[in-house]
Amino acid sequence: MDNPTRRQHYIPQYFFRNFAISGDSLNVFHFSNGMSNSIKIENIAKEDFFYGADTPAFExxxxxxxFESMHSAIIKKIINSYSLNYLNKDDNTLLRVFTLFQESRTKSSKMFSIYFTKSQTANGKIDITIFKKIRRNEGREMGHPYRTAFGRIMQAPILSYESISDLKIALIINxxxxxxxxxxxxxxxxxQLKIENExxxxxxxxxxxxxxxxxxxILLLFYDPNAYxxxxxxxxxxxIDKQADLDALNKLQIINALDFVLFSDINQRENIENLSHEIRTIIDTNVKNTFGSFENSKRFFENFDDNYWxxxxxxxxxxxxxLDLSFIHPNIEYKQYWLKKYYDSIKIGIKPELIRxxxxxxxxxxxxxxxxxxxxNYKIK
Structure with a gap:
């Protein structure tokens, strides 16, 4: 039987190497303790048998x-030319597929898929006891609902890449x-066009x-051209030449990350610590609004898996x-159009359907x- 590698990455190493100024390491800022240290790229964003420990995982x-080799070549084209003009039709399609695929294969995506699967056992109702500790190796075997759920999430980009085929792509150059x-x-x-609580x-x-x-x-921005x-x-x-714009974009990485963010220049550490503190203030405010005090939240979360926190x-x-960026301007008329559709649906008792x-x-x-x-039977066309 072919054996999969023990060390499996959920973000490819070639992607991180694009951020490394020199050598084979990057600085990692950890949310858990607010500390930074240098780590070799081969040891970043990996877990033992993340995808499984059997023949299907090997395959x-x-x-x-x-797939990653093709994506790496496309990214190199963009980085070397500072342009999208050298991408052909297939490149454009694969870039969209891999962008969605990378979103689906992260540690946070796997975690959400597991908890969603556990929640389905409660007659369709979310039961917070699903956040009790999950064993480290639980769900690795083929056919286990956890592994099946994660597999379907990773398959989805190949099935649904056309969902973002109408989005335009911009290069944001720092x-x-x-x-x-x-x-x-x-x-x-x-x-940026948030409507009510939707x-x-x-x-x-x-x-x-x-x-x-x-x-x-370089940052790739896929965007709805009617909205901005x-x-x-x-x-x-x-x-972009404004520090405020860069900070706003880097905060998005802090917001979306589960455990850490990476940076190449150690001189940027203080800046990242400050950005993380600003985001932490958002969390602290929500803790107080939700639980009344940090003591109450501590008593609540100590009963559950750390991942619930x-x-x-x-x-x-x-x-x-x-998000406030000086170079992106939301289309007010477009937002008003969708607001009207939203309220018209509410008035007649229909769930608003906001599909562009x-x-x-x-x-x-x-x-x-x-x-x-x-x-x-499905193939990318």
Missing amino acids: FEQGLSK TTNNNFICGDAPTVRFN RMESLFSPGLEIFYPINNE DIDFDYDSICY KIFCWISKYDNYK NKDLEERVRTKLEEASKDPR
Whole structure:
């Protein structure tokens, strides 16, 4: 039997090397203790048998290696040219697929898939006892519901990449004295057109944005072109020179990360500590608003898995952060259009359906339904 490697990465090493100024290490800022240290790239974002410890896991890794090689070549094209003009149609498609795939294969994605699966045993109702400690090796074996759930999440980008085919791609090029950072979940969905209490991060949401830094200087931005006006310096290229804009984008990495963020220049450590403190203030405020005091929250969370606290922090950060960028301007008329649709639905007692492209949504849903019958019949077209 072919054996998978023990050390399995959920973010590829070549991606991190694009951030390394020299050598084979990066600085890691840990949320757990607020400390930073230098770690070799080969030891970052990896877990023993993250995908499994059997033949199917070995086969998955073999296929993943080929997929990553294609993605690495595309990223190199962008980095070397500072342009999107050298990407062909296949490059463009694979870039979108891998961007969604990277979002799906992180440690946080796996954790959410496990807890979602556990919640389904409670007659459709969320039972917070699902956050009791999960054994480290639980769910590794083939056919286990946890592994199946995570596998389906990682398969979804291949089935639904067309959901973001209508988004345009921009290059945000950093010209400040500091660098872009990246976290343990570097692909960040966001939406500046939040409507009431609706979560607007669905792949079909009007106003969707996906932020994806690929090195210290370049960030890919996938965006709904009807929702935003961007101050481009050239076709699809925007240079940023304001520290406030860089800080706002780097905060997105802190918000979306589960355990840590990475940075190349040790001189940027104080800046990252300050940004993390600002985000921590958002969490602290939500703790007080939710539990009344830190003491009450401590008594509550001590009964559950540590990951429950991480999930609470992630939701607190994500739902309460306001992104303010000087070079992106939300289209007010577009937001008013969707606000009207939202309130018109509420008035007649219908759940608001905020889907920016119904044809795309129906096409993707059909493919997902077909693939659920036999995933082997589906190929990227």
